[in-house]
Amino acid sequence: MSLAPSRRADRADVGASALLFAALGDPKRLQVVVRLCRDGPLSIARLTEGSEVTRQAIAKHLHVLARAGVVRGYRRGRERLWELEARRLEMAREYLGFVSKRWDDTLERLKSAVER
Amino acid sequence: MSADAAVNMDRIEKRIVLRAPRARVWRALSNAAEFGSWFGVDFSGASFAPGATVRGRITYPGCEHLTMEIVIDRMEPERLFSYRWHPNAVDPKVDYSKEPTTLVVFELQDAAEGTLLTVVESGFDRIPIDRRAEAFRSNDQGWAEQVRNIDRYVARA
Numbered sequence: 368m369s370l371a372p373s374r375r376a377d378r379a380d381v382g383a384s385a386l387l388f389a390a391l392g393d394p395k396r397l398q399v400v401v402r403l404c405r406d407g408p409l410s411i412a413r414l415t416e417g418s419e420v421t422r423q424a425i426a427k428h429l430h431v432l433a434r435a436g437v438v439r440g441y442r443r444g445r446e447r448l449w450e451l452e453a454r455r456l457e458m459a460r461e462y463l464g465f466v467s468k469r470w471d472d473t474l475e476r477l478k479s480a481v482e483r
Numbered sequence: 484m485s486a487d488a489a490v491n492m493d494r495i496e497k498r499i500v501l502r503a504p505r506a507r508v509w510r511a512l513s514n515a516a517e518f519g520s521w522f523g524v525d526f527s528g529a530s531f532a533p534g535a536t537v538r539g540r541i542t543y544p545g546c547e548h549l550t551m552e553i554v555i556d557r558m559e560p561e562r563l564f565s566y567r568w569h570p571n572a573v574d575p576k577v578d579y580s581k582e583p584t585t586l587v588v589f590e591l592q593d594a595a596e597g598t599l600l601t602v603v604e605s606g607f608d609r610i611p612i613d614r615r616a617e618a619f620r621s622n623d624q625g626w627a628e629q630v631r632n633i634d635r636y637v638a639r640a
Contacts, residue, residue: 458615467497474499481503
């Protein structure tokens with residue numbers, strides 16, 4: 368770890384943090400984050416349900432959150448879903464764990480086959 | 484979780500020592516029917532050759548309704564066998580052919596007790612996130628979840 372980080376990196380960090388704090392600084396946006404955290408990937412329609420905020424407003428909030436790297440949108444069929452980045456990382460990690468376990472089982476079967 | 488897994492989300496690497504000569508391991512990998520018998524897919528009647536597409540019905544319990552398809556990449560006798568596939572083609576209604584594949588590479592080396600086999604599956608970064616999510620809904624993950632649920636339930640009682 369460097370004791371004297373470059374000015375540029377410093378400024379970039381501050382910029383990213385400012386964006387993050389601004390993104391989370393709005394109670395409506397925070398609500399969107401809480402919903403995604405609790406219910407997983409959701410469409411704008413689902414996020415709008417049961418909320419007094421309009422669809423357009425939710426879309427705008429999501430874009431602010433996406434710019435700050437808090438959420439991310441992706442397509443599933445005709446739908447566009449939004450999810451938390453943290454959850455995404457978590458899922459990518461869990462997925463690799465799942466694949467890893469599957470290989471362990473498969474290679475155990477290969478082992479019994481060739482050692483017979 | 485290991486530090487390596489935190490840094491690299493794109494590949495899985497496995498090493499296993501098999502108490503069998505390289506020629507025996509090579510046969511288990513390169514002969515389609517033999518490969519199928521331990522992998523859990525019916526490849527009887529098929530044969531592996533670089534560039535060939537090989538299809539077979541999965542024989543793994545609970546997955547018998549699925550077809551597995553691999554495209555053979557390289558075959559270097561007793562040294563290297565590789566193929567590409569769609570790692571989570573779990574929905575028979577979906578056409579996976581346009582989606583990115585992962586590359587699976589088996590490498591054989593001599594070991595004191597027999598053969599050291601290294602398996603690397605890479606390219607996960609390009610697999611769409613919803614495909615990865617589907618993997619969790621497939622059978623064994625469902626069971627793992629059930630077991631965890633029971634575990635939590637028992638721990639609370």
